[in-house]
Amino acid sequence: MPERELDHVDKFPRAFLDNLGVGISLVDVARGQIVFANTECARIFGCSQQELNSGQITFIELTHPEDRDRNLAEHHRLLKGEIRQYRLRKRYLRRDGSVVWARVAVNGISDSAGTLRWCCAVLEDITEKVRLEQQLSLAVRVSGMATWSYVVRTNTSETSKTYNSVFGVGENEGAPSLDELLRRVHPDDRKSVATTIQRAIATGSGYAQEYRIVQENGHVRWLRSMASCTLDTAGCVTHLFGATIDITESKNRIQHRSPKQMSEMLAYIDENWNEPLSIDLLAKQAGCSSRKIHRFFASEGTTAVAHIKKVRLRHSRQQLSNPERGTTVTGVALACCFQNVGHFARDYRNEFGELPSETLKQARSSER
Incomplete structure (x- = not known):
């Protein structure tokens, strides 16, 4: 001893x-x-x-x-x-x-x-912590999700092994800076993505956003990114931590599986989201019965009303995230064909995890 x-x-x-x-x-x-x-x-x-x-x-x-x-x-x-x-x-x-x-x-x-x-x-x-990490790692591999962290002070990032495959870049290419990431975003979505990230850094708020990227081979893919912030003792954002997943297949699934009539009907919704839409109108545009419209959406596990609402909510978020002078929640709700502002706020929060007023407030703060 x-x-x-x-x-x-x-x-x-x-x-x-x-x-x-x-x-x-x-x-x-x-x-x-x-x-x-x-x-x-x-x-x-x-x-x-x-x-x-x-x-x-x-x-x-x-x-x-x-x-x-x-x-x-x-x-x-x-x-x-x-x-x-x-x-x-x-x-x-x-x-x-x-x-x-x-x-x-x-x-x-x-x-x-x-x-x-x-x-x-x-x-x-x-x-227990390691087991949870292993389960998460398995889920990430199975889902194709890419995880990442962004260091605000140095404008550098660290990414998971699946990140490059999601963005369609070489396996050995290094983690991108914010500017490099934005260059990969589709030109039509670049301003919205940049504004969302800058607002998160300025306000310390997380976000969830869907956007398109253009891969090196020219293919356009839809991504959904979710992020949260880490703050220092002064309340300033030091890091963004997030996950990105390719949702192209789910975006295109309905169109790919739809007969010509239904594809045209879906395209009509995308083009006329800010106009009054009804089942009868959609049936007329598709040249089919209202019952066929109902059966089609039921086969996809949703309804025509729910699909139209989701399209309109996506457009409302784009407007609130990139507001013009005089933009209001009520104005955006009405422009997106939501007649009841209270119901609009509820549906918006269910979809994006925050109230439309919060999105607008954060967008205004990032402009200062």
């Missing part, structure tokens, strides 16, 4: 060490043997405290085989005096064969003569 310099450990109230909420262990650096571990540490390792405190178990034998070399490399650097502490995210292999992930902070401790004798490891069980 260690010398009397370790006697103070036993004098700590055990209740204090056992109720810290993190694992605490003390390791003899020369032998790598655990000489003290609290209750949480025993739970993480899947051993009894008595077994751990016997001085017969090394931290390496508890470490998952795939993480041992990395852990030993840091431990040897500690022994050589190259570092006084290190941090790892590693796995432990428990006695029952289960795996526990932990975030470990290790600090060297010297004896009264100044010789490095022990290291104290503080362990935080992050198994």
